[in-house]
Amino acid sequence: MKILIRNGRVIDPASGRDELADVAIAADRIVAIGHVPADFTPDRTIEAGGCVVAPGLVDLAARLKEPGPGALESELEAAAAGGVTSLVCPPDMDPPLDEPGLVDMLKFRARKLSRCRLFPLGALTQRLQGVELTEMIDLTEAGCVGFSQAEHPVKDNLTLMRAMQYASTRGYAVWLRPQDASLGGGVAASGAVATRLGLSGVPVAAETIALHTIIELVRVTGARVHFCRLSSAAGVELVRRAKAEGLPVTADVSINSLHLTDVDIGYFNADMRLTPPLRQGKDRDALRAGLADGTIAALVSDHTPIGNDDKMLPFGEAVPGATGLELLLSLALKWGNESKLTLAQALARVTSEPVRVLGEALGSLGQSAGRLVEGGVADICVFDADAEWQVTAETLRSRGKHTPFDAASSGTRMPGRVRHTLVAGTLAYSAAAAPGPGAA
Amino acid sequence: MLARRNPQLNGHGELIHLLSIEGLPRAVLTQILDTAGTFLSVNDRDVKKVPLLRGKSVFNLFFENSTRTRTTFEIAAKRLSADVINLDIAKSSASKGESLLDTIANLSAMHADMFVVRHSESGAPYLIARHCAPHVHVVNAGDGRHAHPTQGLLDMYTIRHYKKSFSNLTVAIVGDIVHSRVARSDIHALTTLGVPEIRAVGPKTLVPGDLREMGVRVCHDMREGVKDADVVIMLRLQNERMSGAMLPSAGEYFKSYGLTEEILALARPDAIVMHPGPINRGVEIDSRVADGSHSVILPQVTFGIAVRMAVMSILAGNDA
Numbered sequence: 221m222k223i224l225i226r227n228g229r230v231i232d233p234a235s236g237r238d239e240l241a242d243v244a245i246a247a248d249r250i251v252a253i254g255h256v257p258a259d260f261t262p263d264r265t266i267e268a269g270g271c272v273v274a275p276g277l278v279d280l281a282a283r284l285k286e287p288g289p290g291a292l293e294s295e296l297e298a299a300a301a302g303g304v305t306s307l308v309c310p311p312d313m314d315p316p317l318d319e320p321g322l323v324d325m326l327k328f329r330a331r332k333l334s335r336c337r338l339f340p341l342g343a344l345t346q347r348l349q350g351v352e353l354t355e356m357i358d359l360t361e362a363g364c365v366g367f368s369q370a371e372h373p374v375k376d377n378l379t380l381m382r383a384m385q386y387a388s389t390r391g392y393a394v395w396l397r398p399q400d401a402s403l404g405g406g407v408a409a410s411g412a413v414a415t416r417l418g419l420s421g422v423p424v425a426a427e428t429i430a431l432h433t434i435i436e437l438v439r440v441t442g443a444r445v446h447f448c449r450l451s452s453a454a455g456v457e458l459v460r461r462a463k464a465e466g467l468p469v470t471a472d473v474s475i476n477s478l479h480l481t482d483v484d485i486g487y488f489n490a491d492m493r494l495t496p497p498l499r500q501g502k503d504r505d506a507l508r509a510g511l512a513d514g515t516i517a518a519l520v521s522d523h524t525p526i527g528n529d530d531k532m533l534p535f536g537e538a539v540p541g542a543t544g545l546e547l548l549l550s551l552a553l554k555w556g557n558e559s560k561l562t563l564a565q566a567l568a569r570v571t572s573e574p575v576r577v578l579g580e581a582l583g584s585l586g587q588s589a590g591r592l593v594e595g596g597v598a599d600i601c602v603f604d605a606d607a608e609w610q611v612t613a614e615t616l617r618s619r620g621k622h623t624p625f626d627a628a629s630s631g632t633r634m635p636g637r638v639r640h641t642l643v644a645g646t647l648a649y650s651a652a653a654a655p656g657p658g659a660a
Numbered sequence: 661m662l663a664r665r666n667p668q669l670n671g672h673g674e675l676i677h678l679l680s681i682e683g684l685p686r687a688v689l690t691q692i693l694d695t696a697g698t699f700l701s702v703n704d705r706d707v708k709k710v711p712l713l714r715g716k717s718v719f720n721l722f723f724e725n726s727t728r729t730r731t732t733f734e735i736a737a738k739r740l741s742a743d744v745i746n747l748d749i750a751k752s753s754a755s756k757g758e759s760l761l762d763t764i765a766n767l768s769a770m771h772a773d774m775f776v777v778r779h780s781e782s783g784a785p786y787l788i789a790r791h792c793a794p795h796v797h798v799v800n801a802g803d804g805r806h807a808h809p810t811q812g813l814l815d816m817y818t819i820r821h822y823k824k825s826f827s828n829l830t831v832a833i834v835g836d837i838v839h840s841r842v843a844r845s846d847i848h849a850l851t852t853l854g855v856p857e858i859r860a861v862g863p864k865t866l867v868p869g870d871l872r873e874m875g876v877r878v879c880h881d882m883r884e885g886v887k888d889a890d891v892v893i894m895l896r897l898q899n900e901r902m903s904g905a906m907l908p909s910a911g912e913y914f915k916s917y918g919l920t921e922e923i924l925a926l927a928r929p930d931a932i933v934m935h936p937g938p939i940n941r942g943v944e945i946d947s948r949v950a951d952g953s954h955s956v957i958l959p960q961v962t963f964g965i966a967v968r969m970a971v972m973s974i975l976a977g978n979d980a
Contacts, residue, residue, distance in 0.1 A: 410870070411870060412873035415838075415868070415870050415873065415874065416844070416873075416874060417782055417783065417806055418782040418804050418805030418806030419783075419804075419805075419806075420805075487666075487667055487783070487786050488782070488783030488786045488787065490787075529759065532759070532761055532787070532791075533759070533760065533787070534779065534782070534784040534804075535781070535782065535783045536781045536782060536783070536804070537781055
């Protein structure tokens with residue numbers, strides 16, 4: 221199959237390329253950008269006039285487990301509709317990804333769907349119980365790109381240190397969400413809003429104590445650590461200092477923490493029940509600045525599809541999380557616009573930079589994923605940067621319909637609409653062909 | 661993000677649900693207090709009934725047990741001639757796995773006109789108000805740590821009754837503020853009604869510094885907290901806080917924050933002592949103070965009936 225994407229504004233954040241050009245694709249590769257050979261005869265031509273042609277998005281945190289069977293199909297479809305061509309899923313599936321067979325099966329099923337590349341994180345400990353290590357070598361051979369406890373704590377610092385030592389023996393990355401378990405039991409961020417609403421709080425110290433501990437263990441073990449979903453200004457500062465010291469750490473932030481604060485909880489809106497909890501304005505500002513200056517490498521959707529029964533509950537009883545795969549591009553662009561960044565700078569946080577976080581774990585794909593290069597893989601997102609849309613349940617393909625950015629409660633106008641998504645040179649999503657209001 | 665309209669008020673600014681004192685204008689609070697005044701005389705009559713809620717069904721939905729509060733709501737509704745149905749849901753539907761909203765849908769189908777809700781989760785009455793039929797009114801009878809607005813209002817009625825005006829008062833609230841829905845409702849009501857000095861008194865585990873953002877002065881010393889106060893509101897110390905990581909013991913708490921005659925002597929000579937009940941004698945309050953001349957703890961209970969009658973009659977008169 222040969223595809224020609226015509227007249228688009230081609231933006232490759234990694235190289236800084238930003239120009240009107242045609243892109244020629246043959247099989248799973250980009251064969252030409254700009255000077256397309258005269259004898260290139262496409263089977264299909266995509267008219268991209270007025271649109272941006274960018275690398276497919278790489279999302280470092282998307283859950284696929286809920287709700288119910290068929291979730292993988294719907295959520296990978298949602299990824300494609302959101303322009304996401306590679307996603308990393310944490311190991312807290314049911315059962316947890318602690319055996320190579322489970323990883324094989326998941327990767328096999330995802331490949332058959334050919335909507336989005338799936339990169340699982342393996343469980344750091346068996347059944348995520350935080351006690352015994354998993355078979356990390358076998359899990360890596362099965363396709364795991366790192367090891368994580370998801371939201372589960374490690375039993376104690378000795379076990380965490382051993383896990384980091386063992387992982388670093390082979391150069392495997394350990395992905396941790398920094399949160400002290402005993403301080404993390406609340407349902408909202410500690411502060412004036414939680415106090416006023418009578419909601420139990422999670423203090424900033426829950427994040428900073430965990431960061432101090434893990435950073436010290438990085439010094440001791442030399443392990444490569446990725447911090448998942450920072451939530452506080454103090455957390456950003458600790459990561460900034462660790463990076464300045466030359467420690468092998470990286471970090472990401474969720475679309476929710478980047479755009480919202482605890483004030484948005486309003487009158488106990490359970491769509492704002494999130495992990496980590498939304499913090500204060502100064503935290504959001506620091507997260508935005510940290511993402512802009514590179515302290516935080518990547519913006520993630522933190523996609524967590526949650527059914528109605530688990531959200532139509534009092535705030536504290538509602539299951540934390542929100543849908544996000546289909547919002548990632550728009551919320552990256554929104555942040556970029558508001559921060560006066562170029563399109564290329566905003567896109568880098570959801571394309572080339574997350575690929576750098578994954579590093580060697582991607583193997584040969586790491587050379588071209590998240591980029592647009594001749595000879596590289598054709599993972600591409602074509603979007604209309606000037607189109608605006610509003611999030612409603614009907615516009616989402618994900619089974620998770622709950623999001624803080626729901627038009628009815630937030631009125632948020634979302635910039636940018638995905639028109640086409642290509643994964644390995646194959647059309648995984650096309651707005652024109654897709655049924656429903658999402659095509660508009 | 662857009663701020664959603666205050667769910668307690670209709671388009672004309674009239675009260676349709678009572679969920680929290682926060683966000684209610686002073687005029688609405690004053691209307692409730694004035695209306696309560698007219699009901700006090702009903703309570704003194706031989707026939708203690710007025711027909712304002714005749715033919716209406718009031719459902720007391722107590723997802724968390726509270727005999728006392730439920731009884732006062734029941735008496736208030738009956739004095740307004742309403743039909744009262746008490747549902748002790750802590751022991752029935754919820755334990756059978758029925759969801760909160762399914763319970764509400766079922767009861768709405770039974771043509772309820774008003775839900776009086778107590779729930780252990782902060783914000784639960786907001787969820788109910790958002791999802792019940794439009795003609796149904798919701799009264800929050802205590803949700804988690806968040807709010808207990810009728811208690812707040814009866815406290816305001818009591819203060820106004822004895823002090824006549826709110827404009828020059830110093831009010832000290834003593835005890836477990838962080839876990840107290842009564843304290844939150846009192847603070848919002850006192851702030852809205854213009855009380856210039858509100859003090860929150862207790863150890864740092866029970867009175868954290870961010871309470872200052874609610875407009876109160878935080879005092880960790882009992883003497884400083886009570887000094888020259890016109891009103892001292894003592895909060896009940898729940899059993900589960902009396903030992904463990906919040907406090908070492910009830911005895912040490914009483915020594916530091918118990919209200920004794922000696923401490924009360926630091927307040928103004930005409931100070932009143934209030935307590936939402938039930939009181940723990942010898943834990944937060946000395947018996948001599950609880951039973952003494954400054955105590956208005958029992959009048960609070962009487963006023964509570966009138967205030968709840970006022971709230972229910974005002975709600976019944978307003979349409980969504």
